[in-house]
Amino acid sequence: MCAICELKIEFNIGHPQALTVAVATREAMDTGVLPETQAEGALSNMKLRLAAIDALKGLQDRLEAAVPTTQLMALPDFYVLLIEIGTWGFFHATETGFDPDIQPEPPDVTSENQADRDVVFVSSEATMQAIMNGKLNIDTAFDDNLLILDASETHTKLLRSVLDRAFPVERGRAVNF
Known part of the structure; x- marks a missing residue:
């Protein structure tokens, strides 16, 4: 699987686009585009963390299988x-x-110069799962700010090419595997 980052506590800086994604995710949940996140009780953070790790593993599997x-x-x-x-x-x-x-x-997520920033996807676990399950197409996720890619134009083209192969869209709808 990919490296699930156990980075130092000072790394808990998030990303400048995280609020944009959070607002878009809330709106998508309110309108039924995405399911509500279900994690309650004493183990809710652990459940959310495990769901996030599963989403990252699923992304890795799809990318490795696609190209x-x-x-x-x-x-x-x-x-x-x-x-x-x-x-x-x-x-x-x-x-x-x-x-x-x-x-x-x-990662460097705050440098003014794009070339100095690291490449980062910002999303929610709910969005990632919906994309992987074919319930949300990747183009819609990008268009609706449910998934944001902070990268140079060159890196964006490379990554979008691989994502398009991993998550093909057919006539405006996601292809369900």
């Missing part, structure tokens, strides 16, 4: 932030898939 290793290796390293409880994943492609043992540094 040959050579295309994965051409991708930039990237982070994924799932906003519910601030779960970060780090994706670094190798010849055998994404490296599960890498220990990344906290």
Whole structure:
């Protein structure tokens, strides 16, 4: 699986686009586009964390299955932030898939210059699961700010190409696998 980041407490900075994604996610839940997040009781944070890890593993599996290793290796390293409880994943492609043992540094998410910032997807676990389950197409997720990619134009094109193969859209609808 990808590296699920257990980064230092000072890394709990989130991402400048996290609020935008949170507002869009709330609106999508209120209108029934996304299901409500269901985690209650004493173990709610643990349940949310496990759901986020499952979403990151699912993303990894879909990306690795969608394209040959050579295309994965051409991708930039990237982070994924799932906003519910601030779960970060780090994706670094190798010849055998994404490296599960890498220990990344906290990403740079605030530099003025895009080239100095790390590549980051910001989303919610609910959005990721809906995309993976074919209930939400990836283009709609991007259009509605349920999924934001903070990356240069070149990296955005590379990553969108792989995402489009991993999550194909047919006549405006997500293809359910």
